[in-house]
Structures are given as C-alpha cells and as structure tokens.
Amino acid sequence: MANQAVHNQTTFGVGDLIKINQTIKEKDKERVQTFEGKVISIKGRTPNKSITVRKIGIDNIGVEKILPLSSPTISKIEVKRQMREKRAKLYYLRGKVNK
Numbered sequence: 001m002a003n004q005a006v007h008n009q010t011t012f013g014v015g016d017l018i019k020i021n022q023t024i025k026e027k028d029k030e031r032v033q034t035f036e037g038k039v040i041s042i043k044g045r046t047p048n049k050s051i052t053v054r055k056i057g058i059d060n061i062g063v064e065k066i067l068p069l070s071s072p073t074i075s076k077i078e079v080k081r082q083m084r085e086k087r088a089k090l091y092y093l094r095g096k097v098n099k
Contacts, residue, residue, distance in 0.1 A: 010079060014041065023075055037063075
C-alpha cells in the first residue's frame with residue numbers, strides 16, 4: 001500500500017473506501033453525520049496528519065472533504081473495502097466520472 005494512516009486502531013490507506021462518522025454541533029444539539037468515500041491522499045506526519053476523501057454525489061458531482069485525523073469531531077472510521085494502490089495520491093480520480 002502506498003500510504004497508510006491509523007485512527008483509533010483502524011488502519012487504512014490510499015484507495016480504500018472508508019466511512020467516517022463525524023459529530024456536528026448545531027446550537028444546543030449534537031448529531032452524527034456519515035461521509036463515505038475513497039481516500040485519495042494522506043498528507044503530513046503524526047500528529048498533523050490529514051486525509052482527503054472523495055465521493056460522487058447526486059448528478060455525478062464530486063464532493064471532497066479534507067479532514068485532520070487528530071480532530072475531536074471524528075468519532076469513528078470504518079474501512080468498507082481495501083484496495084491495493086501503487087500511487088500515493090489519486091488525484092487523477094477527479095477527472096473521472098463514476099458509472
């Protein structure tokens with residue numbers, strides 16, 4: 001695997017399909033929002049490591065999130081599918097459309 005990251009004993013790498021549970025505060029309420037997508041890059045070193053996750057939304061519009069792994073809002077990361085990638089950055093996926 002090209003790059004790997006660890007969050008709460010969950011190891012994942014570039015190209016993996018992951019599901020992120022993130023807690024969001026809105027005034028006095030808290031809720032959990034999930035974001036499922038493919039990891040296209042891992043940057044930085046521990047403790048400043050950040051990941052870029054990309055998913056294809058409605059009408060084939062790409063949505064990317066850049067999240068620091070040390071953020072307290074990330075409650076859980078699940079690996080849905082592991083992929084073997086030889087590249088460290090998968091920026092070429094930005095030009096492709098999911099079919």
